[in-house]
Amino acid sequence: MRLRTPRILLEATAVVLVVAVIGCAPSRDGNGQGATCDAPGITPSEATLGFVYPDSGPPSSVFVSARAGFDARIGLANAEGGVHGRRISAQWRDDEGSATVGALAVEDLVQHGQVFGLVTASASLHDSMERLTKQGVPVTGLAIEPAWVGRANMFAVVYSASPVVVGRYIQDAGGTKVAIVTPDTSPVTESAVTSYTQGLNAAGINTVARFTFSAAVGDPAQVAQKIAEFGADALLGIEAPDEFGKVVQATRAARMPLTVSVALSGYDRSLLGTLGPSLAGVSIPVFFRPFEAGGPAIDRYRDAMASYAPESTETDQQFAMFTYINTDLFLRGLELAGPCPTREGFIRALRGVSDYDAGGLIAPVDLRNYAGEPLSCYAFVRVSSAGTEFEPVRERVCADGSTG
Template structure:
């Protein structure tokens, strides 16, 4: 079974890329109506033969690299599953999984438009990148009772069942990541000074909040300088110049914009400031960020992860990694076949989590899906690092809440047992 691409067409405020992961066309049945056996009425986007999932994510613009990866992993996972005959659901049906990807260019208004125009054609929205873009259609999804799940934002609001009954985040919340690095520093025997640069929104605030909570009781850690930047900024040179004046030992860099992270590494080198770095998981890629910036492993670059890195020699022969790379090459070529960003691995795990949910769905409805999704415990999805798992049963936490702090070694990341 092969991938059949639909023609790219313009939609209001955003282009649409549609990928049907099958050799046969979509059913025209699209939405409601009973199944063939006259049973429970189906929700929109699911028939007895197929289920259609939507992804609104940046496929162009400054965040297109990680954005395309949020679709590539899904395409790889379900492309392979469809080729094996489809996915078995808890209602006894075996269905083809169709992925439709909508370009929002990381623009909240385009994300909202994508949702409004396509909510009647897809069963659920999933995997899309970004806090502002996912927030843009959150209220609309709640009002319309459309699942917006396993999205790639660390905003904790998506994992609050009372506030967001139709949502669930996938990646650890920003506070989880910031806290993990703070705990690593707090456990050090050294007296350390820290400079902070964060994005001036919920993304940056979450990282800083978790970090500060972790170091609150530590006598050896002091924040000596703290600045912010706007996600729309094209440079952060002024902030870096001021922060470099602090000569801090550690640079806590809560930035989400790939080009700005690269330029920040280059600028600090130009300024003669050589701190140890903390980078968020989504902007820490060796291939896409550290290598282009000429990063030196001796500077000490730290990040967090829950996914195996295909580029790491330690996983070169790992069974999960080998299968992932093969599936990416065969089924995700329209997006990317090089997993330069961790979002490629994350969306592959999203695919496995969705399949686990589908297997427990007893009815072809969004309500049954959400009930199944909220019942997953300790799932070791493909590519997950030892010590991490998918658990969707804890209110206030995303599907993945456990992370491992890692240090860049010049080619990839290895687990950091302590800060040095």
């Protein structure tokens, strides 16, 4: 396998000791020495994680950089001595963007691969979530699917882009009639459309319509014509960047007077070479510290990407960063679970953290709250008019209307 934790903060000594006791089987001398650690994926020298993402299938173009972030964080952990002296190893599976294939991939990793837990970059886990919860398997990842909410074993630092924050950004830019562009009418997409429509309404934008486009079966010019007939002055893309870019180009060719266009994904420098011109002027919400802001946390991430995911020629990729953070989150839980970890101890310890910040990459998140609340504030960047770079445009936009 090709290998690809910002700093792990120390918890109070008493908490660590309690977790260590919980995580270890009884020892011969009662103080942890000589303990037998027999949790799945745990040996005296190694801890094995599983990774699930769409390496193929329709979503693969969006998640193409996810594996690099996972490999980079694992490589960095091992270079720094592993966790409690154990080297971190990994097995990965392709879910192909399919719930059926995803369920088989998860079962294979948990039942046959005997991994300790999972890091995921997938929108196809819903058929596996109930089983993972019943089995108490710890999982970190992007909470793209609504069923993540309320599961103590499933950890996320971002449950979604706050629809209200996106609505406020569009309203501040002068948007009054919003065309939401989606690839299909699947349940996940329908849920997202409902959420963003409500968020736009909450921000004071009450004229919203939804348009579906897929390059495989549709014509972007026809979609642009329908958007023009609706009279939209703003676009919101809940769609892959390449597909949304085709619609943006078509609206531009039709000389539509749009005030703002927002895509929920696409903050990926590697995309600029091919998609930059089509996405020129499009704004994107950023849930972590923007790459353009720099600083020690960003430098650490870039160094890890360059060292342990060298085939990824561009380090500044949104989904690589998401997976890097979610892998760091898993490693934090493994550290807190003590020298002889159990899945139960991992979940209990990580759910006790109130200020996880991925070493400065994100605003502190209270992991004790897993009710599915989206981040209330984040930044926005915009693709330059030439389509060659990202420009920070808003450092802070919040659901309560405050800005920075």
